[in-house]
Amino acid sequence: MTYPIELRNVSYYYSPGTPLQVAALKNINLKIGEGELAGIIGHTGSGKSTLISHFNGLLRPVEGSVIIDGEDLAKDKETLRAARFKVGLCFQYPEAQLFEETVARDIAFGPKNMKLSDEEINERVKKAAEFVGLKPELLEKSPFDLSGGEKRRAAIAGVMAMEPKVLVLDEPAAGLDPGGKNEILSMISEYKKRTGCTVVLVSHSMEDIASVADRVIVMNAGTIAMDGTVDEVFSHSAELRSMGLNVPEITRIFIRLRELGYDVPADVYSVEKGAQILREMIRRRSV
Amino acid sequence: MREKLIELKNVTYTYEADEEGAPGYTAVRDVSLDIYKGEFVAVLGHNGSGKSTMAKTMNAIFEPTQGTVTVNGIVADSEEKGNEIRRIVGMVFQNPDNQIVATVVEDDVAFGPENLGVEPSEIRRRVDDALKTVGMYELREREPHKLSGGQKQRVAIAGVLAMQTQGIILDEPTAMLDPTGREEVLKTIIRLNKEMGITVVLITHFMDEAVHADRVVVMDGGTVIAEGTPQEIFSQEEFLKAHSLDIPQTAQLCRRLGFEECILTPDECVEKLTSVLGGAAQ
Numbered sequence: 007m008t009y010p011i012e013l014r015n016v017s018y019y020y021s022p023g024t025p026l027q028v029a030a031l032k033n034i035n036l037k038i039g040e041g042e043l044a045g046i047i048g049h050t051g052s053g054k055s056t057l058i059s060h061f062n063g064l065l066r067p068v069e070g071s072v073i074i075d076g077e078d079l080a081k082d083k084e085t086l087r088a089a090r091f092k093v094g095l096c097f098q099y100p101e102a103q104l105f106e107e108t109v110a111r112d113i114a115f116g117p118k119n120m121k122l123s124d125e126e127i128n129e130r131v132k133k134a135a136e137f138v139g140l141k142p143e144l145l146e147k148s149p150f151d152l153s154g155g156e157k158r159r160a161a162i163a164g165v166m167a168m169e170p171k172v173l174v175l176d177e178p179a180a181g182l183d184p185g186g187k188n189e190i191l192s193m194i195s196e197y198k199k200r201t202g203c204t205v206v207l208v209s210h211s212m213e214d215i216a217s218v219a220d221r222v223i224v225m226n227a228g229t230i231a232m233d234g235t236v237d238e239v240f241s242h243s244a245e246l247r248s249m250g251l252n253v254p255e256i257t258r259i260f261i262r263l264r265e266l267g268y269d270v271p272a273d274v275y276s277v278e279k280g281a282q283i284l285r286e287m288i289r290r291r292s293v
Numbered sequence: 294m295r296e297k298l299i300e301l302k303n304v305t306y307t308y309e310a311d312e313e314g315a316p317g318y319t320a321v322r323d324v325s326l327d328i329y330k331g332e333f334v335a336v337l338g339h340n341g342s343g344k345s346t347m348a349k350t351m352n353a354i355f356e357p358t359q360g361t362v363t364v365n366g367i368v369a370d371s372e373e374k375g376n377e378i379r380r381i382v383g384m385v386f387q388n389p390d391n392q393i394v395a396t397v398v399e400d401d402v403a404f405g406p407e408n409l410g411v412e413p414s415e416i417r418r419r420v421d422d423a424l425k426t427v428g429m430y431e432l433r434e435r436e437p438h439k440l441s442g443g444q445k446q447r448v449a450i451a452g453v454l455a456m457q458t459q460g461i462i463l464d465e466p467t468a469m470l471d472p473t474g475r476e477e478v479l480k481t482i483i484r485l486n487k488e489m490g491i492t493v494v495l496i497t498h499f500m501d502e503a504v505h506a507d508r509v510v511v512m513d514g515g516t517v518i519a520e521g522t523p524q525e526i527f528s529q530e531e532f533l534k535a536h537s538l539d540i541p542q543t544a545q546l547c548r549r550l551g552f553e554e555c556i557l558t559p560d561e562c563v564e565k566l567t568s569v570l571g572g573a574a575q
Contacts, residue, residue, distance in 0.1 A: 050441055050471045154340045181387070181468045183339035183498050185537025210471040213542070252472030255501065255542040258559045259566075266567060277542055281549035284566065288550065291570055 008076035010172045010204045011038040011061055011093070016070035018056055030056040032228045033070070038172070038206065043198045045215035045236075046208045048225030049250035054208050057225065058174050061206070062093035075171060091120055094170030098177045100161030104149035109140065109160050112149050116168040134167035135160075137200075138193060155186045162190075166197070173197065174206040179214055191218050213254045216240065216275045224249065241273040256280045297363075298460050298492045299328040299351050299382065304360035306346050320346035322515040323360070330459065333486045333493045335503035335523075338512035339537035344496045347512065348462050351494065353378040365459065380409065382460040382492075383453030387468050389445030390438075398440070398448055399424065399433040405456040416455075423454035426489070427481050443474025447481055454485070460492035461485065467499065479505070500527070500541045504557040511536065528555040 018031040031053050038044050048054045059065040060072050063079045063086045072079045074089045094116070097103070106112035110131050117127045135145055138159040144152065149160055162178060175194065179187040195218045198205045209215050215222055215236070222239040224232040226249045232239050239246070243253040243261055253261075253275070260274045270287075274280045304324045310317040320343045328334055328351075338344045349355040350362050353375035362369040364378040383405075386392055395401035402420045411419070424430040427447040432440065437448060446466050453461050463482065467475040479502055485491040495502065503509050509526040511519040513536045519526060526533070527540045530548060540548075547556040547565070556562050 049473055181340075181465070181498070183537045184500065184539035185339055185534070187498075250471065250473040252476075255559050256546060259543065259546070259562050262559065262563045263566065266563070268570065277545045277549065280546050284546070284550055288569055 009037045009039055009073070010075055011206075012036070012073040013060065013067075014071050014073065016060060016067040016072060018060070018065060019068050022068055029228050031060075031067075034230060036223070036230060036233075038204060041198070041202050041204060042221060043195070043205045043207065043219050044221045044223060045219035046206060046223045046225060047210070047212065047215055047251060048231075049210070052225040052249075053228040054225050055176060056228075058095065058176060058206065058208060061089075061172065061174055062095055063089050064095070091168055092170055093172045093174060094165040094168050096162055096165040096173070096175045096178065098180060100165075100178075101149075101154070101157035104157060104161055107148060108146050109135070109149050109152065110145040112160060113145075113164045113167050116164055120168060130167040130169065131163075134163040137166060137197065138163045139189070155182060155189075158182065158186075158190070162193075169201075170203070172204040172206065174208070176208040177210065178207070179209070179211075187214070194218055210251075212240075212246070212252060212257075212275070216254060224251070236275065237273045240275050241271075243272065295329040297327050298330045298332075298365060299326075299494075300361075300363040301326045301347070301350065301357075302361045302363070304347070304350055304357045304362060306350055306355055307358045308346075319358075320515050321350065321357075324515070324517055325360075326510065326517055326520075328460070328492060328494060330492055331486075331490045332508065333483075333495070333506045334508045334510060335506035336494060336496045336510045336512060337498075337500070337503055337526075337533075337538055342512045342536075343515035344512050345464050346515075348384070348464050348494065348496055351462055352382040352384050354384070380456060381458055382462060383456055383458040385446065385449045385453060385461065385463045385466050387465040389442050389449060389469065392449050392452075393437040393445060396436055397433075398429065398435050398437055401437055401448055402433075402451045402455050405452055409456065419455045419457065420451075423451040424448075426454055426485070427451045428477070441474055442470045443477040446470065446474070446478045450478075450481060450485070454491075458491075460494070462494040462496075464496045465498060466495075467497070467502065475499070475502075500539055503527075504541055511538070523557055524555040527557055 013034050013036045016031055016034040020028045020030055046054050075092055077085045079086050079089055104112050113131045113134055114127050117130050140159055179190045222236055223230055240257055243257050246253055256277055257275050260270050261272055263270050264272055302325050304321055306321040307319040308317050336344050350357050353369040365381045367374050367377055369375055369378055393401055394404055399420050402423055403416050406416045406419055424433050427450050429447050467478050482493055483505055486493045504523045509523050510517055527544050530540045533540055541557055543559050543562045544557055547562055556565055
């Protein structure tokens with residue numbers, strides 16, 4: 007069985023062999039399957055960014071192996087190069103990396119590096135821009151004339167245009183207003199639905215992860231502290247809080263009600279589900 | 294009578310077209326807004342609504358294109374008065390890495406008062422007090438770049454406190470922080486306001502931060518489109534959503550349960566639920 011992403015006993019140290027050596031990843035074993043939408047969550051410094059930098063070989067493990075689409079990245083240069091295109095990484099505040107004269111050329115940068123034909127590149131740029139909701143007339147503008155939200159979309163489109171098998175997004179909604187944030191998140195779900203690609207979403211926000219992911223991987227101190235469905239992970243909210251993570255307000259309300267002796271589940275994280283349960287309790291009470 | 298700290302009267306701010314051909318545009322249009330001494334005001338608005346530009350007129354980083362800005366009675370109409378105003382109202386920005394200048398925490402905090410020509414012994418006292426207030430005194434000899442985002446922002450806040458300003462404007466100070474960092478910074482802001490009486494203007498995208506304010510101002514298209522208590526503002530879910538904003542999850546839940554009052558925090562919600570549901574005996 008091959009997985010788009012597989013890490014076997016991966017450890018990574020910063021400043022290895024010096025007194026300043028810091029273990030950023032400790033013996034990580036992780037498989038992310040075809041078509042999964044996995045969320046990675048953890049506080050600053052928990053190892054999230056170091057972890058995703060291994061997915062396309064930007065960082066090489068000090069110990070262990072990274073196997074992308076069945077191929078060990080340590081095999082040879084070609085395998086490593088292929089991984090850069092198979093796994094598209096979109097870092098935090100990606101708009102800071104826009105640099106071309108026009109939006110279209112910026113989106114085309116990745117596909118160009120893949121040595122595709124001009125025709126194919128144009129096609130992909132159009133498709134990616136349309137997907138992220140950038141109007142065609144914006145394509146010939148300078149990326150610096152776009153609004154904050156548009157710049158973010160252009161940067162994400164640049165990674166999507168490479169049509170990677172795995173799309174990895176680090177905090178794609180950071181700094182956006184609630185409306186912009188919801189748009190980006192539903193765009194990500196839609197992308198997964200439409201392309202069937204594997205998507206990895208890295209975030210500080212439990213609310214964001216809960217709203218789109220099938221699976222949640224919790225990083226803490228360089229290790230995978232939890233790995234399960236959204237429901238499973240949220241039922242351990244006390245542990246999540248001890249790891250510096252925040253559970254959604256709704257979950258906090260249900261945990262408190264449980265502490266007070268009410269018979270309610272602890273894994274409630276959406277307003278709809280919470281309202282449904284409470285409405286039923288209130289109804290029973292008034293009968 | 295309440296005293297005004299910041300007074301915006303018909304303020305318009307227009308960015309001029311630049312040489313590279315980017316067109317000019319008006320980011321703030323005819324805004325009149327008073328901020329009172331000791332008040333905690335949250336400013337909401339979608340990306341590009343004019344919040345940050347307005348904030349920059351409030352401490353005279355930008356001089357308004359039209360209208361007047363008065364801070365503690367001083368009209369912001371010259372460079373000198375701008376300097377005076379910035380001693381009354383300080384500002385903290387979004388990116389913690391862009392506002393740290395020194396290589397040691399306490400030197401960074403001392404930077405402002407040193408520039409004001411404050412006596413060294415007085416600087417020492419102010420720096421220590423400011424660092425204690427934000428809970429960073431123990432880390433005063435650390436290198437700022439080795440701190441977490443939340444710690445860096447608290448150092449930036451201490452830098453403003455050491456100038457002994459009456460007010461502080463924070464432009465999305467928690468946008469780049471993780472939940473723990475956000476909580477540290479928010480608690481610090483609330484403490485400055487409630488315990489030290491410092492006037493706070495907090496620009497934020499997080500609705501759960503705005504619920505702690507005395508007053509919420511909503512901006513769109515460069516104008517103030519609503520203002521009121523958090524209860525008044527967050528009882529208007531459809532209106533806020535139409536402007537790319539939202540209401541806190543707790544308020545959404547309480548609304549769906551048909552509660553008439555606007556409940557904004559999980560604690561208040563639990564209290565209400567226990568009264569509706571009666572005892573926990575099942």
